[in-house]
Amino acid sequence: MVDIKSYVKLFNYHGMNLPLNSSEKDLVDDCPFCGAVGKFSLNQKKSTWRCFTCDCKGNSYGFLVKWHEHCLAKTTDEQYEEFAKQRGLNPEILIQFELAWDDQNRCWLVPIYRINEHNKRTLINLKTYRVNQDGTKEFFGTPYCSQGLFNQPALNENHSPVFVCEGEWDAMALLSCDLSEFNNAVVVAVPGANTFKDEWVELFAGRSVYLLYDNDHAGPPGIRIATEKLASASILPSVYALAWPDGSPKDIRDFVIAKGPKATIEMLKDNLHEVLLENPERVQRESWSSVIDDFRKLYHVDYSFADAATVVAATLLSGKLPGDPLWVFLVGPPSTSKTTICDAFAFDQQHCESLSKLTSKALISGWKIPGSDDDVSIFPLLKNRTLLIKDYTAVMSLGSGVQEELYGILRDCYDGRVKVTYGNGKTCDYNDVYFSLVAAVTDEIRRDNRSALGERFLKCEVIGEDYDPMALTLAALNSVVKDATRTRNLQLLGCSIRNYLNSVYINPNNLPTLPEKYRTSLSALSLVIGYLRATVGRSHDDLEFRSRPEGGGRVVKQLSKLGLCLCLLLKKPEFDKEVYRLVKKVALDTIKSFQLELAQLLSLHPKGLTTSQIQHRLQLPKTTAQRVVSDLQTLGVISRQKTSNRHGTGRPEDNWQLTPKFLQFWNDAELTPPKKKLANA
Ligand SMILES: [Zn+2]
Numbered sequence: 096m097v098d099i100k101s102y103v104k105l106f107n108y109h110g111m112n113l114p115l116n117s118s119e120k121d122l123v124d125d126c127p128f129c130g131a132v133g134k135f136s137l138n139q140k141k142s143t144w145r146c147f148t149c150d151c152k153g154n155s156y157g158f159l160v161k162w163h164e165h166c167l168a169k170t171t172d173e174q175y176e177e178f179a180k181q182r183g184l185n186p187e188i189l190i191q192f193e194l195a196w197d198d199q200n201r202c203w204l205v206p207i208y209r210i211n212e213h214n215k216r217t218l219i220n221l222k223t224y225r226v227n228q229d230g231t232k233e234f235f236g237t238p239y240c241s242q243g244l245f246n247q248p249a250l251n252e253n254h255s256p257v258f259v260c261e262g263e264w265d266a267m268a269l270l271s272c273d274l275s276e277f278n279n280a281v282v283v284a285v286p287g288a289n290t291f292k293d294e295w296v297e298l299f300a301g302r303s304v305y306l307l308y309d310n311d312h313a314g315p316p317g318i319r320i321a322t323e324k325l326a327s328a329s330i331l332p333s334v335y336a337l338a339w340p341d342g343s344p345k346d347i348r349d350f351v352i353a354k355g356p357k358a359t360i361e362m363l364k365d366n367l368h369e370v371l372l373e374n375p376e377r378v379q380r381e382s383w384s385s386v387i388d389d390f391r392k393l394y395h396v397d398y399s400f401a402d403a404a405t406v407v408a409a410t411l412l413s414g415k416l417p418g419d420p421l422w423v424f425l426v427g428p429p430s431t432s433k434t435t436i437c438d439a440f441a442f443d444q445q446h447c448e449s450l451s452k453l454t455s456k457a458l459i460s461g462w463k464i465p466g467s468d469d470d471v472s473i474f475p476l477l478k479n480r481t482l483l484i485k486d487y488t489a490v491m492s493l494g495s496g497v498q499e500e501l502y503g504i505l506r507d508c509y510d511g512r513v514k515v516t517y518g519n520g521k522t523c524d525y526n527d528v529y530f531s532l533v534a535a536v537t538d539e540i541r542r543d544n545r546s547a548l549g550e551r552f553l554k555c556e557v558i559g560e561d562y563d564p565m566a567l568t569l570a571a572l573n574s575v576v577k578d579a580t581r582t583r584n585l586q587l588l589g590c591s592i593r594n595y596l597n598s599v600y601i602n603p604n605n606l607p608t609l610p611e612k613y614r615t616s617l618s619a620l621s622l623v624i625g626y627l628r629a630t631v632g633r634s635h636d637d638l639e640f641r642s643r644p645e646g647g648g649r650v651v652k653q654l655s656k657l658g659l660c661l662c663l664l665l666k667k668p669e670f671d672k673e674v675y676r677l678v679k680k681v682a683l684d685t686i687k688s689f690q691l692e693l694a695q696l697l698s699l700h701p702k703g704l705t706t707s708q709i710q711h712r713l714q715l716p717k718t719t720a721q722r723v724v725s726d727l728q729t730l731g732v733i734s735r736q737k738t739s740n741r742h743g744t745g746r747p748e749d750n751w752q753l754t755p756k757f758l759q760f761w762n763d764a765e766l767t768p769p770k771k772k773l774a775n776a
Contacts, residue, residue, distance in 0.1 A: 099142065100115055100116075101238055102142055102155060103115055103122065103137070104238040105155050105159075105237055105238050105239040105240070106137065106144075106158060108223075108237050108238050109127075109158075109159075109162050109197070109200065109221070109223075109237070110127060110197075110199050111124050111127060111135070113137055117139075119139070120138065120140060121137065121138055121139070122136070122139060123135065123136050123137075124137075126149060126151070127162065127199070128146060128149055128151050128161065128165055129146060129148050129149035129151075131146060131147070131148035131149065134146050134147045134148040142154065142155070144158060155239065156219075159218055159221045159237065159240075160218050162221070163193070163195055163204055163206050163218065163221055166195035166196060166197045166198070166204055167193060167195035167204075169195075169196070169198065170195045170196040171196075172186075174196045175189050175190055175194075178194075178203060182264060183268065183348060183351070183352035184267050184268055184348075185267075185270075185271040188267045188270050188271055189267070192205070192206075192246070192263075193206050194206075197223070200225075201225065202223045202224060202225035203223070203225075204221055204222070204224075205221070205222040205223075205234075205245075205263055206218055206220075206221055206222075207219055207222060207242075207243035207244075207245055208247065208248055209243055209244070209247045210247065210248050210251045214251075216248050219243045220236045220237055220240040220241065220242065220243050221236075221240070222234060222236050222237070223235055223237070236286070242286045242292070243286070244284070244285060244292075244295050244298075245263045245266055245283055245284035245285075246281070246282060246283045246284065247283060247295075249281045249282075249283065250283060250298045250299075251298075252281075253281070254302060255278055255279055255280055255281055255302070256277055256278050256281070256302060256303035256304070256305065257280055257281045257283060257299065257302055257303070257304055257305070258281070258282045258283070258305045259285060259304060259305065259306050259307065259308075259321065260282060260283070260307050261284065261285060261288050261307070261308045261309045261314070261317065261346065262284055262285075262286070262287070262309075263284050263286075264348050265284060265307065265309075265346050265347040266284035267348075268347055268348035268351040268352070269282050269307070269347050269351070269359070270282050271351065271356055272356035272359050272360055273356065273357075273360065274360070276360055276364065277360075277363070280303075285317075285321070288308055288309065288313040288314060288317025288320075289313070289317060289320060291317075291320050291324045293324065295324075296324050296325060296327055296328050297328060299325055299328055299332045300328040300332060301332060302332050302333075303332065303335070304325060304332045304333065305335045305336075305337070305363070305367055306318050306321055306322075306334065306335065306370075307337045307347050307363075308321075308336070309345055309346045310339040310344070310345050310346060311345055311346075312438070312451075314339075315585055316441065316442060316585070318336045318370070319442065319585060321334075322334055322336075322370050322372060325372060326372040332372075333369065334369065334370045334372060335367040335368060335369050336367070336368060336370050337363065337366055337367055337368075338366050338367075339366065340365075347359070379595075379598070380594070380595045382666070383405065383408065383595065383665055383666075386408075386592060386595045387401050387404065387405075389584070389587060389588045389591040389592075390439060390588065392584045392587075393439070393584050393585065393588060394439070394570060395432075395566050395569070397562060397563065397566070398559060399556065399557060399558050399559035399562060400432050400436070400557065400558075402555070402680060403425055403432070403433075403436055403555050403556070403557045404436055404439070405661070405677065406423060406555045406657070406661075406677065406681060407423065407425070407436060407440055407533050407555075408440075408592070408596065408664050409421070409657060409660035409661045409663075410423050410481060410531050410532075410657075410660070411440070411443075411446045411447065411481045411531065411533075411596060412596065412599060412660045412663055412664055413656060413657075413660045414446075414480055414481055414529070414530060414531045415479060415601055416601065416603075416656070416659070417603075418652075418656065419509070419652065419653070419656070420509075420529050420530055420532070421531050421532075421553065421656060421657060421660065422509065422531065422532040422533075422534075422553070423531075423532070423533050423534075423552065423553050423555055423681075424487065424534050424535075424552050424553070424554045424555070425437070425533060425534070425535045425536070425555055425557050426538065426540060426541075426554050426556050426557065426684065426687075427535075427538075427556060427558050428537060428558070429537055431557055431558050432557050432558070433557045434486070436535070436557065437449070437483045437484075437485045437533065437535050438485070439588055439589075439592070440481075440483055440533070440592065441483055441485075442585060442588055442589025442592065443589050443592040443593040443596070444589070444593075445593050445597075446481055446592075446596055447480065447481045447483050448473065448476055448480055448481070448482050448483065449483040449484075449485065450482065450483065450484050450485070451484075451485045451486060452484070452485075452486050452489050453484045453486075453487060453489075453490055453534070454497075455497070455500050455504055458473055458508075474508075474513055474515075474525040474528045475525070475528075477528060477530035478527070478528055478529070478530060479529065480530055480531075481530060481531045481532065481533060482530055482531070482532045482533070483533050483534075484533070484534040485535055486535060486536075487534035487536040487540070488535075488536050488537045488539055488540075491536075491539050491540070491542075505551075506551075508530070511526065511527055511528055511529045512524070512525070512526050512527075512528070513528055540554070541687065541688070550649060550650075552685075553653055553654075553657065553681050553682075553684075554681070554684045554687070555680070555681050555684050556680075556684045556687070599663050599666070601663060606659060607659060607662035607663060607667060607668055607669050607670060608668070608669045608670065609655065609658070609659075609670045610669060610670060613658075613670045613671075613675055615763055616675060616763060616764050616765060617651060617654055617655055617658070617675075617678070618651055618763075619759075619760040619761075619762075619763035620654065620678070620679065620682050620764035620766070621648075621650040621651035621654060621682075622764075623682075623694075623757075623760050623764050623766065624650050624685065624686050626730055626732050626757060627690045627691050628685075628686045628688070628690075629730050631725075631726045631729055631730065650682075654678050654681070654682060657677075657678055657681060658670050658674050658675070658678045661674045661677055661678070662674055679764070683766075689713065689715065689719065689723045690723055690726060690727060690732075692713055693709065693713065693724070693727060694727070694732060694733075694753065694757075695767075695768050696712055696713060697733060697751065697753045698753060698761055698766065698767045698768075699767065699768070701752070702752070703736065703750040703751055703752035704750065704751055705749060705750055705751070706720060706721060706724055706748070706751070707748070709723075709724060709751065724751060728751075731754055731756065732753065732754060732757045733751045733752060733753055733754060734751070734752060734754045735749045735750065735751060736750050736751075
């Protein structure tokens with residue numbers, strides 16, 4: 096069944112102006128081929144078209160073929176020369192691949208062909224490359240067309256080795272090099288690093304396959320996707336991946352432009368490494384700690400890295416349980432392991448959908464695949480899965496209007512109902528779109544603590560107080576080397592996480608239990624959070640009203656859900672000490688603040704401290720210390736007792752202690768820190 100609307104878009108994409116929502120039997124416009132006014136007619140029912148003047152006719156692909164031919168015939172040698180210069184390519188290659196200048200729409204057309212089952216070359220997509228007035232470049236497929244493998248027909252001709260480039264331009268650049276040293280290998284291109292279609296696999300069976308993916312973050316996962324697919328070929332190919340030498344530009348075309356064709360071939364000869372194909376489905380870990388060992392093969396894993404990875408994995412599981420999903424910020428200074436952890440989990444594509452940056456566009460329309468006519472929103476994809484956002488920090492520097500729009504969408508997401516209005520006026524209601532969320536962010540987020548989103552997120556610090564910056568930096572240095580072993584280990588890690596999470600058996604009628612002891616601790620912990628993150632309303636220095644701590648209701652739900660997911664992840668039948676340790680860590684990370692530090696300090700000094708002692712121990716400016724003290728006093732966390740000055744002379748100083756009520760919660764939650772950590776601070 097032809098979806099007529101997206102069918103019409105195919106024509107309009109190439110400059111026609113057919114009405115999208117017409118109920119007429121025939122949609123009419125001027126003929127793009129002969130120019131006859133109002134003579135081109137598209138029959139909505141039969142989805143065929145014809146021009147009553149020049150008598151051209153056909154179906155959608157017929158239109159693309161005809162339009163391509165029409166433009167191709169008019170493209171001049173000068174235009175090829177000029178464009179080749181612009182793109183750093185050889186003009187003969189542009190002619191060989193039948194690129195055509197579309198003068199009407201001011202863009203270049205790149206035809207994508209395949210050999211069909213009757214052994215005929217057929218056009219499957221007509222991509223457009225356009226340089227906008229502001230210099231930005233666009234390269235998209237025609238809507239309604241499927242994505243193809245560039246230069247696929249060449250694969251049907253022989254069984255030579257094959258280079259797989261990421262994108263058509265890289266393939267064309269490589270073809271300008273002398274490939275005789277590679278047995279005159281065929282060069283094809285996938286449309287993007289993430290795309291390797293099942294239907295292409297057999298074309299590579301038994302060949303030597305050289306994967307030349309871009310020198311960027313999408314390259315290694317792309318290689319993993321391709322090798323996983325290639326492992327299912329009827330005759331296993333020999334697969335080699337390019338490990339870019341240091342200082343290389345971002346892709347093959349740039350390398351050819353910068354270093355020339357000869358140096359490109361030399362570089363390829365030296366830097367292609369074999370990737371061992373093995374069926375990764377077999378990677379099966381018995382315990383979460385052995386998955387953490389797989390992380391160790393790739394990253395510097397200290398205890399806080401392991402804790403953070405464990406919390407993220409538990410968050411992934413939360414999507415499989417009913418009720419509110421878990422949303423977690425991974426917090427750390429720039430260039431620490433928070434992004435690394437997100438990257439690692441992004442390899443588990445079954446449970447995760449990864450976004451590098453969060454924008455409302457990415458949530459609503461960023462998922463549209465050029466040429467497809469699928470739902471344009473990410474939401475249907477996210478159901479019961481986890482959205483990973485590698486850089487949430489950027490959100491905080493957005494303009495307040497944009498930020499509010501985004502927060503509005505996120506609040507709706509958290510509640511499971513999103514209503515989206517698209518640019519074309521169409522609205523979509525997505526109900527029941529519960530998904531969990533993990534976002535990497537810097538300490539900037541602490542500033543944002545009181546925003547309306549704040550309480551929806553738990554926070555997890557990725558580095559401990561005593562982390563080893565040298566070890567972390569050295570590990571980052573080592574990870575620059577992308578050899579075949581590393582590629583293999585990344586692939587293994589993704590499978591290891593995925594298969595382990597799939598092995599976690601969730602029986603809704605027999606979930607891990609929460610013993611009475613931890614029931615009390617969790618409630619107390621939630622109340623402590625309520626006290627310590629309450630907002631004290633101030634105008635200048637005056638209190639505006641008597642602030643009260645928030646109730647523990649929402650937090651206790653989040654923390655117990657986290658605990659439950661940790662029990663499931665660690666395959667424990669009930670909540671125990673280790674699970675509580677992690678829950679407590681996340682709880683304290685969530686409210687990390689001077690308020691928390693003060694409560695911790697006073698819990699170690701039952702006899703109380705004076706304001707100046709507090710200022711000194713916490714190393715805070717006087718006004719900050721006074722404000723923190725005043726906040727906690729207002730909230731009923733601490734109380735004042737006049738004592739005589741210890742030196743016996745002068746004005747007595749205020750002495751601050753935790754109130755008995757708060758101290759009770761604090762002790763029930765087992766929060767007093769180990770003495771040596773803070774006592775000498
Ligand atoms: Zn015509």
